[in-house]
Amino acid sequence: MKIRCIVNGKQTDLETAPDRRVVDLLREDLGLCGTKEACGSGECGACTILVDGESRLSCLMIAAQLEGKEIVTIEGFSKEHLHPIQEAFIVHGAVQCGFCTPGMVLAAADLLKRNPAPDRHEIRRAISGNLCRCTGYQKIVDAIESLARVEEESDE
Amino acid sequence: MSEVALPASLEEVYAIRKREPGAAVLAGGTDLLVRMRADGKKPPVLIGLERIPGLSGIAIQDGVVRIGPMVTHQNLLDSPVIRKHLAVMHEAAQVLGSPPVRHMGTIGGNICTASPAGDLLPALYVLDAEVEISSPAKKRVVPIATFITGPGRTILTGQEILTGIRIPVPDPGYQGFYRKVGQRRALAISIVSMAALLMVSPDKTVRSARFAWGSVGPVVMRFPDVESSFAGRTFGPALLADVGRQYSERIRPISDIRASASYRKMVAAGLPLKILEQ
Numbered sequence: 001m002k003i004r005c006i007v008n009g010k011q012t013d014l015e016t017a018p019d020r021r022v023v024d025l026l027r028e029d030l031g032l033c034g035t036k037e038a039c040g041s042g043e044c045g046a047c048t049i050l051v052d053g054e055s056r057l058s059c060l061m062i063a064a065q066l067e068g069k070e071i072v073t074i075e076g077f078s079k080e081h082l083h084p085i086q087e088a089f090i091v092h093g094a095v096q097c098g099f100c101t102p103g104m105v106l107a108a109a110d111l112l113k114r115n116p117a118p119d120r121h122e123i124r125r126a127i128s129g130n131l132c133r134c135t136g137y138q139k140i141v142d143a144i145e146s147l148a149r150v151e152e153e154s155d156e
Numbered sequence: 157m158s159e160v161a162l163p164a165s166l167e168e169v170y171a172i173r174k175r176e177p178g179a180a181v182l183a184g185g186t187d188l189l190v191r192m193r194a195d196g197k198k199p200p201v202l203i204g205l206e207r208i209p210g211l212s213g214i215a216i217q218d219g220v221v222r223i224g225p226m227v228t229h230q231n232l233l234d235s236p237v238i239r240k241h242l243a244v245m246h247e248a249a250q251v252l253g254s255p256p257v258r259h260m261g262t263i264g265g266n267i268c269t270a271s272p273a274g275d276l277l278p279a280l281y282v283l284d285a286e287v288e289i290s291s292p293a294k295k296r297v298v299p300i301a302t303f304i305t306g307p308g309r310t311i312l313t314g315q316e317i318l319t320g321i322r323i324p325v326p327d328p329g330y331q332g333f334y335r336k337v338g339q340r341r342a343l344a345i346s347i348v349s350m351a352a353l354l355m356v357s358p359d360k361t362v363r364s365a366r367f368a369w370g371s372v373g374p375v376v377m378r379f380p381d382v383e384s385s386f387a388g389r390t391f392g393p394a395l396l397a398d399v400g401r402q403y404s405e406r407i408r409p410i411s412d413i414r415a416s417a418s419y420r421k422m423v424a425a426g427l428p429l430k431i432l433e434q
Contacts, residue, residue, distance in 0.1 A: 001160075018160035019202060041190045042257055043343050054230075055256045060189045064160035065204060107255065128342030129254020 005066040007032075008076020014063065022058040022066065023047045026073060034074035034102045038131070045130030048103035049073050055110035074102035077109070084147060085109055092143035096134035103130045108144045116149045123148075162204045166319070169203055170292045173315050176201045181317060183226060183265035186257050211264070211319065214238065223321040225264020229253070229276075232263065241325045244332030244351050248279040251336045254343045264318050270304045271345075273371045277304075278351035279334055280321070281368035281376045288320035297322065306374050329355045329363070333431045336370075337423050339414065346371045347415040348423040352431060356391045363387060367399070367428070372407040372420055379406055393432060400425040 003014040007030065016025055023040075026032040026049070036046040040059050047058040050072040077083050085108050088094070095101050104127060111118055111126035118126065123144045124137075132140065158180075163169050173179050180199035182188055183206075192198060205211055211226040214235045221237060232238050232249040239246045252258060252266075252275040266276045267287065277300070285300045292315055303310055303318075312318070326332075333352040338344025349370035355363040365386040369377045382402050389395050404425035411417045 017157050019158040019198065040193065042186055042253075045254065045256065048256055054259050056260055057186075057256045060185045060260060062160060062185070062189070062202070064162060065206065067162070110255065125342075126255055129256050 001064065003063055003067050005068060006070040008072060014066070016063045018062065018064040020063040022049070022061040022063060022071075025063050025066075026058060032073045032075050036099055036102060038099070043129075043131075044100075045103040045107060045127075046100055048106045048130065050077075050106055050109065053110075053113065055107055072106075074105060077105065083109075085112070085144070088143040088146050089140070092139050092146060094136060094139040094143040096132075096136045100130055100132040100134075104132065104140055108147075111144070112147060118144070118148050120145060158198045159201045160204065161201060162207045164207050164209075166208060166210070166290065166317075167292075169205070169208070169317065170315055172201060172203055179203050181205060181268075183268070184228065184261040186253065186261040187265060187269045187271075205264075205317075216241065216325070219325050221323045221325060223263055223323070225262060225267070225318045225320065227263050229258035229261050229263070229266075230255075232276075233258065242279075242283060242323060242332075244282060244334050244353060245276065245279040245323075247332065247334035248276050248336075248349075248351065251275060251334070251341075257343070263321060267300070267303070267321070268310060268312070268318055270306070270308050270310050270375075272307055272373060272375055273346045273349070274376075275336060275346065275349065275370070277376045278349050278368040278370040279332075280323070281378055282332075282351040282353050282366045283323050283326065285321055285323045287318055288322065289316050290319040291316040295319070301375070301378070304375050326353055327355065331356070333434055335427050335430050337427070345414060348372055348409075348420050348427065350424070350427045352428070354391070354431070360391045362389050362391050362395065365399075367403065369403065369407060369424065371414075372409040372424060377407060379403070382406060393429065396428040396431055399428040403428070 001018045023037050026035045038044040038046040042057050042060045048055050049058045051069050085105050107127050107130050123141050161172050179201035182202045182204040205226055212224040214223050214237055216237050229249045229252050266274045280300045286297050287303050289296050330353045336346045336349040338346050351368045353366045404421045409417045409420035
C-alpha cells in the first residue's frame, strides 16, 4: 500500500506491505539504522522513535499506522549540530556500546518536553522502558539531569 | 500478510468484520502484535480502531466517568478527572508497563486482553466499572466482572466490540490504594496486585472496604463476604494484617514462571499493610 508521512522533516511516500513492522521499514527500506531492534516485543526501548512528538516503540507499530504522521528517528533528531541531549550524553560519558543510546536520547526528549525540570527519580521513571545492558544508567541519568531547567531560587 | 484497515467509524468496523469474520481488532498493539509475532500467525485483516473519534475521550456526567476504550494509559495519567475522582486508577496506570507502552497501550486493550495480571483491572473491579458492548444489532452494558470470563477470555461474541467504560464516581469519603509486586519496578508483569477502596470514619471505624486482587486466580478476584466482614472494625495495623491473612487463605493462586503459589499467598498477606505507608 501507499503511505504518506513525514520522516525526519521530509514528506515521504512509502510503498510497502501494510503490516510491515515500522522498525523494519525504517532500517531496511529507508536505511535509517539508528533505530535498533533488540527484544522485538516492547520490553527494551531500543527501537524507540517519536511519532507526533511522543515516544513509541517501532517494533510494535505497523506501516499503515504511519499514514499522516510525523516520525522522528535519531537521524533526524539533530539538525546541523548535535542536539543538546546528545551533547550532554557525550559530556557525561553516557554512551558505552551505544546500542541503547538512540532510544535513550529519544526517551529523554519525550521526558523533557513533558517536564522540563525533572528530578532524578522522574528521570529514572522516564527511562524505565529503555534497557542499557552496559548498565550505564548513572551517567545517563547525570546527562539528562544536566539539562533539567533549574527552578530560579527565590530568597523572598 | 495481513490487510490493515483504519476505519473512521464503527459502521465500517462492522462491515469489515461481516466480510471477514477472522479479522482481528487492533487497539494499541502492545499485546496483540507481540502475540501475533510469537505465534507466527497473521489474521486476514487487522482493524485498527485508532482513527474512530468516538472511541477516545474521558468525560464525567451525572456522577459517572465515561472512558473511551482507545484512551491510552498516558491519557489516563494526564486526565484531571481520573486523578481527582478515580485516584486508584491513576495509581494503577502509573505502574503499568513503561512510558512508551503507556503512550501506545489502551484501557480497552487492557480489558479485552483479559489477563489476570492486567494492571488496570483490579482498579476497575474495585470501582465497580461497567463496560459498553456494541454490535450492529444492539448495545449492552455489563459489569467488568461479568465481561471477563477467564484468562484471555471475554463474553464478546460475533460482531461485538467494547465501545466504552463507565465508572461510577465513588463517594468522596473513599480513599483509593493500589500496589503491584513484580520482579522489577518497570515493565514487570505483576506477581500479585491489589486495589483497595476504604472509607474510614474520623474515629477510625471502617465504614466500607473493597479489595480486588490481580494475578492470584484466573480472573481478578473480589470476595464480597470478606469485604463486608471489615465494616465496623477499627482501622489500623491489626485490622490490615487480618485483611491480609483472610485474603491469603481465600485466594487460590497458581505457580508459574514468575512466582510460586505459596509466594503469592505470602505477598498477599503483606500487601494490605502497605496501605499504612501511603
